[in-house]
Amino acid sequence: MGLLIKNARVWDDRPLTDIAIEDGTISAIGPGTGAGAGADRIIDAGGRVVLPGFLEPHLHLDKALLYRRRPARDGTLEEAIRITGQLKASQEREDVLERSRAVLDMALRAGTVAIRAQPDVDPIQGLIGVETALELRQEYDGLLDLQIVAFPQEGIIKAPGTFELMDEAMRMGATAVGGCPYNEPSWDDTQRHIDMAFELAQRYDAPVDMHADFADDASDRRFCAAAHIAKRAIDLGYQGRVSLGHVTSLAALTPEEAKPVIDLLREADVHIVTLPATDLYLGGRKDTRNQRRGLTPVHLLRDSGVNVTFSSNNIRNAFTPFGKADPLLIGSLLAHVAQFGTPHSQAEVLQMATYAAARSMGLADSYGLVAGRQADLVVLDTGLVADVLLDIPPRLWVIKRGRVVAETRYETVINRHAA
DSSP: EEEEEEBBBOOTTOOOOEEEEEEEEEEEEEETTTTTTTTHHHHHHETTTEEEEEEEEEEESTTTTTTTTSSSSSHHHHHHHHHHHHHHHTTHHHEEEHHHHHHHHHHHTTEEEEEOOOOBBBBBBBHHHHHHHHHHHHHHTTOOOOEEEEEEESSSSSSTTHHHHHHHHHHHHHOEEEOTTTSSSSSSHHHHHHHHHHHHHHHHOEEEEEOOOOSSSSGGGGGOHHHHHHHHHHHTOOOOOOOEEOOGGGGGHHHHHHHHHHHHHHHHTTTEEOOOHHHHHHHTTTOOSOOOOOOOOOOHHHTTTTOOOOOOBBBSSSSSSSSOHHHHHHHHHHHHTTTOOOOHHHHOOOOOOOOHHHHHHHHHTSSSSSSSBBBEEEEOOSSSSHHHHHOOOOEEEETTTTTEEEEOOOOOOOOTTTT
């Protein structure tokens, strides 16, 4: 036996349990499992919580940690795109690698075991974001898994040459086809953008992961494309293989107006990735009264049977000047603003950071605290699963494929007035 975790709190309503791991896989879960016999290493969790490792289904590495290079003044989406476009025109490989490693190390310490990265692919930056992500995927192999999306931030139609670069990115080893259909001049171009993304995805039998409907309202059709994307997914047999990030304009509709869109999203099994740190920061900038906060209707989507997860998106740049690649911090933010405060709702947030994210990333068959699944786990310094979102506790041990890849040691501060 490779690793044995003893006295783990996996469920709050059941006794503490042991988790036996062999050859990178969970071999058994149950009280007294293995009894320590033959284990190369034993971790006594001491009643602490053990969860499946966290996932980041939407993260930009190549644009991370740029927030001091050219600070934003207005904080709008348009400004963020413009500033980032200027900065990425002079991207240097070693700088991208250094900043990306810093974010990956943050994520690893936070208990993240897999990331879907979204490097820009366009004539401004070329393929440097994909090239560096491919290098990092190999460098961090065994520490965390890195999926790579060929993401056309600048559009496809309005940025000639982008589609060919995306094709090259897929040939190089990118794992998903991205899209940014709202960043086109017209609704006709938006539709063509979507069709081209699906065309490329079919060519490589790859999933589709688009930024979509990132606006305060649905007055511009380019920013209310979710229903169209869902229809295309159904027509092409791509059910379950499409993820959409943002989708904030859906919140501008009444439940009755949103229902046909949500019905299509459910039928197409489209995964919605809400990005609260970015969406809240950029949303409602032009409102002078009753400012909108720009968050997709998470409760309504989940209650309607749509798979919803969340992610950090950007880390310290013009799109999001905050962040440390910690899914629990983003989950806490989401719980506050989306009013997921009841015990049941807090449990849903944890589920979104784990099993829902695994579905959106195509990892559902290998992920989870189940015998036979990959041993990607995190041990947290709290005694109840129900307290994880409240405590945002230290991640004491992070385990990837049955091996401890990050360990946090700290000394408890004792109250000097205690007896």
